[in-house]
Each structure stands twice: as C-alpha cells, then as structure tokens.
Amino acid sequence: xxxxxxxxxxxxxxxxxxxxxxxxxxxxxxxxxxxxxxxxxxxxxxxxxxxxxxxxxxxxxxxxxxxxxxxxxxxxxxxxxxxxxxxxxxxxxxxxxxxxxxxxxxxxxxxxxxxxxxxxxxxxxxxxxxxxxxxxxxxxxxxxxxxxxxxxxxxxxxxxxxxxxxxxxxxxxxxxxxxxxxxxxxxxxxxxxxxxxxxxxxxxxxxxxxxxxxxxxxxxxxxxxxxxxxxxxxxxxxxxxxxxxxxxxxxxxxxxxxxxxxxxxxxxxxxxxxxxxxxxxxxxxxxxxxxxxxxxxxxxxxxxxxxxxxxxxxxxxxxxxxxxxxxxxxxxxxxxxxxxxxxxxxxxxxxxxxxxxxxxxxxxxxxxxxxx
Amino acid sequence: xxxxxxxxxxxxxxxxxxxxxxxxxxxxxxxxxxxxxxxxxxxxxxxxxxxxxxxxxxxxxxxxxxxxxxxxxxxxxxxxxxxxxxxxxxxxxxxxxxxxxxxxxxxxxxxxxxxxxxxxxxxxxxxxxxxxxxxxxxxxxxxxxxxxxxxxxxxxxxxxxxxxxxxxxxxxxxxxxxxxxxxxxxxxxxxxxxxxxxxxxxxxxxxxxxxxxxxxxxxxxxxxxxxxxxxxxxxxxxxxxxxxxxxxxxxxxxxxxxxxxxxxxxxxxxxxxxxxxxxxxxxxxxxxxxxxxxxxxxxxxxxxxxxxxxxxxxxxxxxxxxxxxxxxxxxxxxxxxxxxxxxxxxxxxxxxxxxxxxxxxxxxxxxxxxxxxxxxxxxxxxxxxxxxxxxxxxxxxxxxxxxxxxxxxxxxxxxxxxxxxxxxxxxxxxxxxxxxxxxxxxxxxxxxxxxxxxxxxxxxxxxxxx
Numbered sequence: 001x002x003x004x005x006x007x008x009x010x011x012x013x014x015x016x017x018x019x020x021x022x023x024x025x026x027x028x029x030x031x032x033x034x035x036x037x038x039x040x041x042x043x044x045x046x047x048x049x050x051x052x053x054x055x056x057x058x059x060x061x062x063x064x065x066x067x068x069x070x071x072x073x074x075x076x077x078x079x080x081x082x083x084x085x086x087x088x089x090x091x092x093x094x095x096x097x098x099x100x101x102x103x104x105x106x107x108x109x110x111x112x113x114x115x116x117x118x119x120x121x122x123x124x125x126x127x128x129x130x131x132x133x134x135x136x137x138x139x140x141x142x143x144x145x146x147x148x149x150x151x152x153x154x155x156x157x158x159x160x161x162x163x164x165x166x167x168x169x170x171x172x173x174x175x176x177x178x179x180x181x182x183x184x185x186x187x188x189x190x191x192x193x194x195x196x197x198x199x200x201x202x203x204x205x206x207x208x209x210x211x212x213x214x215x216x217x218x219x220x221x222x223x224x225x226x227x228x229x230x231x232x233x234x235x236x237x238x239x240x241x242x243x244x245x246x247x248x249x250x251x252x253x254x255x256x257x258x259x260x261x262x263x264x265x266x267x268x269x270x271x272x273x274x275x276x277x278x279x280x281x282x283x284x285x286x287x288x289x290x291x292x293x294x295x296x297x298x299x300x301x302x303x304x305x306x307x308x309x310x311x312x313x314x315x316x317x318x319x320x321x322x323x324x325x326x327x328x329x330x331x332x333x334x335x336x337x338x339x340x341x342x343x344x345x346x347x348x349x350x351x352x353x354x355x356x357x358x359x360x361x362x363x364x365x366x367x368x369x370x371x372x
Numbered sequence: 373x374x375x376x377x378x379x380x381x382x383x384x385x386x387x388x389x390x391x392x393x394x395x396x397x398x399x400x401x402x403x404x405x406x407x408x409x410x411x412x413x414x415x416x417x418x419x420x421x422x423x424x425x426x427x428x429x430x431x432x433x434x435x436x437x438x439x440x441x442x443x444x445x446x447x448x449x450x451x452x453x454x455x456x457x458x459x460x461x462x463x464x465x466x467x468x469x470x471x472x473x474x475x476x477x478x479x480x481x482x483x484x485x486x487x488x489x490x491x492x493x494x495x496x497x498x499x500x501x502x503x504x505x506x507x508x509x510x511x512x513x514x515x516x517x518x519x520x521x522x523x524x525x526x527x528x529x530x531x532x533x534x535x536x537x538x539x540x541x542x543x544x545x546x547x548x549x550x551x552x553x554x555x556x557x558x559x560x561x562x563x564x565x566x567x568x569x570x571x572x573x574x575x576x577x578x579x580x581x582x583x584x585x586x587x588x589x590x591x592x593x594x595x596x597x598x599x600x601x602x603x604x605x606x607x608x609x610x611x612x613x614x615x616x617x618x619x620x621x622x623x624x625x626x627x628x629x630x631x632x633x634x635x636x637x638x639x640x641x642x643x644x645x646x647x648x649x650x651x652x653x654x655x656x657x658x659x660x661x662x663x664x665x666x667x668x669x670x671x672x673x674x675x676x677x678x679x680x681x682x683x684x685x686x687x688x689x690x691x692x693x694x695x696x697x698x699x700x701x702x703x704x705x706x707x708x709x710x711x712x713x714x715x716x717x718x719x720x721x722x723x724x725x726x727x728x729x730x731x732x733x734x735x736x737x738x739x740x741x742x743x744x745x746x747x748x749x750x751x752x753x754x755x756x757x758x759x760x761x762x763x764x765x766x767x768x769x770x771x772x773x774x775x776x777x778x779x780x781x782x783x784x785x786x787x788x789x790x791x792x793x794x795x796x797x798x799x800x801x802x803x804x805x806x807x808x809x810x811x812x813x814x815x816x817x818x819x820x821x822x823x824x825x826x827x828x829x830x831x832x833x834x835x836x837x838x
Contacts, residue, residue, distance in 0.1 A: 033573075035573075095658030178587045207574065208574040209571050209572065209573065210574075211575050213574075236749075240748065241748060241749050242748055242749050242750075242751060243748055244746065245746075287392055296570065299570055299584060299586065300566055300567070300802055302802050302803075302804070303803075303804040304803070308804075316727065346736075346795075349734065350734050350797040350805055353732075353734050354732045354733065354734050354797055354798070354805040355799055355804060355805050357732065358567065358730060358732050358799050358802070359567065359802070360570055360571065361567050361570070361730075362571075368733070
C-alpha cells in the first residue's frame with residue numbers, strides 16, 4: 001500500500017511538475033495544430049472570396065435585371081437567366097456558412113428555401129405590399145423565387161415575356177422581380193461587409209474549444225449543411241426517402257428543369273473543397289478539417305479518416321454524375337438511381353458525424369457528462 | 373477455501389455482535405448530513421438555473437425509460453414542483469429539520485426525477501440515489517440539528533456502523549471505478565483520454581504543451597486507475613489520510629477543469645471528509661456554531677444524551693446488509709453476457725463505470741411496409757431532442773425502445789404492415805465506425821429483456837480486461 005501511494009505520489013508530482021515547465025523537451029513539432037491557420041484559411045481564402053464573388057454576381061444580376069425590366073425582350077431574359085444561374089452556382093459555395101451577420105439576418109433562409117411558394121409570391125405581387133425579410137416570406141424570395149419568376153410564370157418564353165409586358169400584372173411582376181433581386185444583393189453586401197470588417201478578426205481569433213468557438217460552430221454548420229442542405233434537400237427529399245412517396249416537385253430549380261444536377265454537384269464540390277481547405281479562387285490548400293484530422297492521426301495512430309472521407313465524397317460524386325440533368329426526370333423515370341446517390345451521400349454523413357467529430361472531440365454542451 | 377469450525381463461527385458471531393454495539397462520535401455524520409444537504413440544494417438550483425428542467429424533462433415528447441419503470445412519467449410543468457420538493461428537502465436535510473421525512477422526500481423525489489428519462493443517466497446521480505437510500509436509515513440528525521432543538525435532546529455518540537457504512541459505500545464507488553479501468557483500451561491505448569485531452573488545447577498553460585503528449589495520456593490513464601483503486605485505503609489509514617485528501621481535492625478539481633462534469637467533483641470532495649477523525653468534524657461544527665452565534669441565543673441548548681440507540685436496528689441491519697451486498701455484486705452482472713461490454717453495454721450502467729468510453733453513433737430508422745416494400749426514413753429530430761438523439765444513437769436499449777415508439781406512432785397514423793429497420797453506425801474509443809445493429813432485423817418484433825441482444829452486430833476488435 002505504501003508502495004502504491006508512493007507511486008501515486010510520484011506520478012502526481014511528476015504531472016504537477018511538468019505542467020509548469022518542460023516545454024522545450026521534444027522540439028518544435030509539439031506546437032500542436034494551429035487552429036488559427038485553419039480559421040484564417042477558411043476566412044481569407046474561402047469564405048470572403050466566395051462572398052465577394054457572389055456579391056459581384058448579384059451586382060451583375062441586378063444590372064441585367066434593370067436591363068430586363070427596362071426592356072423585357074427575349075435577349076434580355078436570356079442574359080438575366082444566365083446571370084441568375086451563374087450567381088446560383090456561386091451560392092452553392094456559401095450556403096454552409098451561417099455565422100456572423102448571416103446568422104443575425106437569417107440570410108440563408110432568405111436566399112434559398114425551396115420549393116418556393118407560388119401562392120405567397122402571387123399574393124405578394126397582387127397586394128404590392130410585402131416585407132420580403134419577414135420569415136413568412138422565406139419561401140417567396142431568393143433564388144427559388146427567381147427560378148419561378150424567370151422560368152415558371154408561364155409555359156413558353158413568349159408567355160413569360162408577356163407577363164412582364166402586356167399582362168395586366170406586368171408592372172407588379174417587374175416590381176417584385178426587382179425587389180427580390182435587390183433584397184438578395186443588399187443582404188449579401190451586408191454579410192460581406194461584416195466579414196471584411198470586424199467579423200473576420202473575431203472569427204479567426206476564436207480558437208477555443210467551446211460550443212460557441214469558431215471551429216466548433218463551423219464544424220456543426222458544415223455537417224448540418226451537408227446533411228440537410230445537400231444530402232436531404234437536393235437528393236433525399238425529392239427521392240422520397242423521408243416520405244411515403246417521391247416528391248419530385250421539391251427539387252432545386254424546379255422551374256428551370258435543367259440544372260438540379262449542376263447545382264447538386266456544385267454543392268458537393270463546395271463541401272469537399274472546404275473539407276480539404278482548398279482556396280475558392282485557386283488550387284492552393286491550407287489549414288482544414290483534413291489537415292486537422294491528419295495532425296490528430298499523428299497522435300492517435302488511427303485510421304486515415306480524411307482519406308476515407310475524400311474517397312466517399314468521390315464515390316458520391318460518381319453516383320450524382322450519372323443522374324439526369326433534371327432530377328424531376330430522374331425521380332419519375334428511375335428513382336432507384338436517386339436513392340443510390342442518397343445512400344452514397346449518407347455514407348459520408350457517418351464518417352463526418354462520427355469519425356471526424358470523434359477524432360476532433362468537438363463537443364456540444366447539452367448537459368453534464370459523467371465524471372470520476 | 374477456509375473452512376469455518378464451529379468455534380471460529382462463534383468467535384465471528386461474537387465479534388459481529390460487539391462490532392454492532394460499538395459506538396462512535398456523532399459529529400462526522402452530522403457534518404456529512406450538512407454537506408450532503410447543501411450540495412444537493414446547490415445541484416438542484418444549478419439544474420434549474422441552466423434551464424435543464426425545461427429542456428430535459430418538459431420539452432421532449434418522448435422519454436426513454438429504465439427497463440421495468442415505464443410507469444414513471446414526466447409530470448410536465450409540475451416537474452418544477454418535483455424539483456422544488458427535492459430542493460426543499462435537501463435544505464431540510466442540511467438543517468436537520470424533520471430529518472427522516474426530509475430524507476424520504478429527497479430520496480423519492482430525486483429517484484423519481486432520475487427515472488423519468490434515462491437519457492440523463494450519470495453514475496453520480498445513481499450514487500446520490502444509493503447514498504440517500506442508505507441515509508434514510510442513519511441517525512444523521514443525532515447531533516447539531518434543528519431536530520435536536522425541537523426534541524431538546526442531542527446525542528453525543530451513535531452506533532459505529534452508521535459511519536462505516538457510508539465509508540464502505542464511498543470506498544466501493546472508487547474501488548469499482550478503478551477496477552473498471554483495468555482494461556486494454558484504458559491502460560494500453562490510453563483511450564479515451566487520448567481523444568479527450570488533445571481537444572483541451574485552449575486551457576491556459578498546459579493546453580498546448582501537455583495535452584498533446586502521448587506520455588501524458590498514458591500517465592493520466594495509469595495514475596487515474598491507481599488513484600481509484602488505492603484512495604479508499606489511503607483515506608482509511610490514518611497516516612496517509614491527509615495526503616489522500618489532498619489527492620482527492622487535486623484529482624477532482626483537475627477533472628473538473630478538464631471535463632464538463634458539473635457538481636460531482638465537489639460532492640466527492642465534501643463526502644470524503646467523512647473519513648476524518650471526529651475532532652476535525654467537531655472543529656467544523658464549532659466553526660459553524662460561531663457563524664450562527666447571533667441567532668442561537670433564542671434557543672436553549674438541547675440536553676446532551678450520551679448514545680443514540682437505533683430503535684429498529686434489528687431489522688435495519690439485515691436490510692442494509694442485503695442492500696450493500698447487492699451493491700457489491702450488481703456491478704458484476706456483465707459477466708453473464710458474453711459480448712464485449714463496451715460495445716453492447718449489457719450490464720454497463722449502475723456499475724461505477726465512468727469515463728471509460730468515447731462512443732458516438734449515427735442511427736437512422738427506416739419504416740417499411742412489409743407487403744409493398746415501400747419505405748421511408750425517419751428524421752429523428754421530429755421526435756427527439758438533440759441530447760436524446762446523441763444518447764440514443766449508440767445505446768442498444770435506447771435504439772430498441774425508440775424503434776417501438778416509432779412503430780406505434782406510425783401505426784397510429786394509419787400505416788400498415790409496419791417493420792422498423794435500423795441503419796446504425798457506432799465508433800468506440802477512436803476506432804473507425806462500424807455498423808452496429810443488424811440492418812436485416814425488424815426491431816419492431818424484438819422485445820426488451822435482460823437476455824442477450826442478438827441483433828447487435830459483433831464488435832470487430834477486442835478489449836481485454838475486467
């Protein structure tokens with residue numbers, strides 16, 4: 001007993017002693033993983049450039065919208081549509097970011113809630129009296145509302161143009177189109193200005209490991225987007241995996257009818273690039289989940305989780321690439337391929353939610369845990 | 373095996389008899405009572421303050437039940453009344469006011485709260501239940517209590533076994549927690565500390581130096597095991613007691629800094645004071661008396677009676693003996709299951725197994741129409757809170773109970789030929805996640821019991837140890 005107590009005493013005094021000194025022991029590789037490098041890579045090379053790109057896209061969209069509203073003809077409609085598509089693709093790189101002003105303003109909910117609610121849109125147009133930022137209008141604004149206004153107002157392009165020219169509601173339609181675009185542009189500018197202003201430093205300096213630290217929040221947002229925004233909204237819900245029957249009308253860009261696959265693939269690229277820490281404007285990579293996992297692996301000698309995640313991302317991409325450009329078509333002709341794509345995406349959820357989160361020991365403080 | 377001769381049997385009987393007639397100073401038990409009551413009061417207030425009564429006991433539409441306790445249901449908004457009763461009785465216990473009734477009210481209300489939902493299961497909550505059951509039978513109000521003032525009688529001594537039984541319980545908790553650490557994951561892979569400690573990089577001073585060192589993870593694992601196994605003896609033995617208490621304080625504060633474990637460290641620090649000599653406790657009482665001096669003049673000192681003799685000792689002793697013997701044996705029930713304990717958790721809870729696992733799961737439920745083959749997945753957040761989803765995802769009894777709840781729910785909604793299948797992946801102590809539940813088994817047909825759950829897929833690794 002005395003020997004054990006001596007041992008315990010010895011161990012403890014060792015621990016106590018070491019906690020105050022003994023840092024230079026094993027050289028510089030013990031500096032650990034620099035979260036700040038990861039956070040600044042996220043902020044400076046991914047998030048802010050993507051917001052800047054979207055902001056530029058939306059300024060262009062705004063300009064094309066002006067041109068279209070001033071002279072609603074086929075050529076202007078097509079340029080406007082192209083501008084919309086370009087911005088929509090850029091948007092796929094930003095939907096996962098919900099901190100800062102984006103959280104305060106409910107930004108994501110004002111940009112891409114689909115299916116859009118045609119009744120709400122028509123009611124707004126009819127009344128001419130609406131608050132687009134009201135949560136009740138989340139499904140009547142953003143890219144999906146533009147999808148309806150540019151592709152879904154009528155069957156043919158001629159009829160759509162008619163809705164902006166000779167139709168009795170033409171003025172109201174133009175005003176609504178204009179208001180929706182302006183709202184998207186001003187919201188994006190607000191979020192971007194916050195990032196380039198004070199928020200960037202606050203984000204990059206939040207290096208702790210609490211439920212509200214930047215890394216933890218980002219991890220949760222990232223996984224949430226992957227699971228909900230990408231896996232469920234783009235593929236799972238239309239394929240009917242959460243309902244008794246497939247719901248093809250719930251695809252993204254339902255009225256466009258050609259780009260649901262394009263958008264899903266952009267979303268997947270965005271997720272994988274973020275995971276790997278790839279810069280938005282170049283192929284450079286820096287601090288990332290991947291780097292973090294690789295660093296932790298040097299401590300744990302565990303499985304190479306980041307390689308598994310990347311290969312499963314690639315497998316999911318292959319599945320999605322084989323789908324029809326229009327998911328409505330895919331769901332209605334061969335839904336099995338759609339559910340297979342869902343299953344492939346789901347496998348990454350397992351790796352992200354369990355293996356990655358466990359390795360990083362990211363915790364949400366629900367309540368006390370057990371202790372000794 | 374030693375054979376008892378008739379003679380030695382008599383000696384033992386005689387010794388037991390003298391043991392149970394031995395008396396000791398009542399002060400340690402009085403201080404223990406005060407500490408216990410105050411700690412519990414703070415715990416209840418803290419729980420309330422964090423809003424957990426709302427989020428854990430009122431908001432959820434579904435509660436996970438302990439096997440055999442389905443009848444315990446949440447009282448809705450009246451849970452606040454329950455917590456109020458629990459807190460008030462804790463205060464009464466501290467004051468020694470109507471002690472027996474207060475202890476009974478505390479034991480019942482606290483245990484009821486714990487039984488509402490096993491999602492919140494913590495070993496230290498179970499410890500409180502066990503301890504408060506024991507304290508029901510102890511004369512903790514014999515000294516320095518309001519009951520003394522009311523009866524105008526105070527007792528100097530109590531039967532010695534009263535304090536020893538608490539020491540035994542505390543020693544058991546530590547020792548069993550230490551035994552549970554004798555396994556290959558804890559000792560030879562330094563798991564789960566190797567996962568947990570590096571994430572504490574934001575601690576001042578040691579966060580970026582020690583916490584990432586492999587040797588430190590092993591040092592913590594091994595010293596944690598030795599600490600748990602030896603601390604009861606170091607506390608019992610007078611010469612090492614002060615040192616042992618310093619260890620207790622250090623270890624519990626250290627774990628408090630590292631992990632979100634709430635009140636438990638403080639409760640254990642206060643509880644281990646009971647190992648000290650009566651003189652220490654008399655000093656504590658004298659100190660409190662000095663604090664209370666301004667209020668005490670209204671009361672006349674109660675008459676000092678020498679020994680508190682327990683009226684019903686004849687039946688209390690057998691009851692407590694059975695109770696403590698049960699506590700000794702119950703943690704070993706896992707031996708009846710051949711599967712890996714950490715994986716299936718058959719016999720894991722209520723056994724002082726703390727901090728042994730970093731276990732996470734992702735479990736999705738598939739509702740299938742057996743006739744048509746049509747299926748859909750369930751969004752768990754439609755039915756469970758985040759906390760419940762997290763706990764459900766890796767614990768088989770939770771998964772089964774929830775599968776039945778979902779089956780019943782969709783049956784009520786008019787779905788036919790319901791089958792409930794589970795796609796579940798679980799990772800344990802840094803291993804890669806693997807499929808957990810047999811996806812071919814319709815859990816709606818499986819029943820909860822103490823029998824082995826053969827629908828859990830086998831663990832693809834081995835953990836050696838106790």
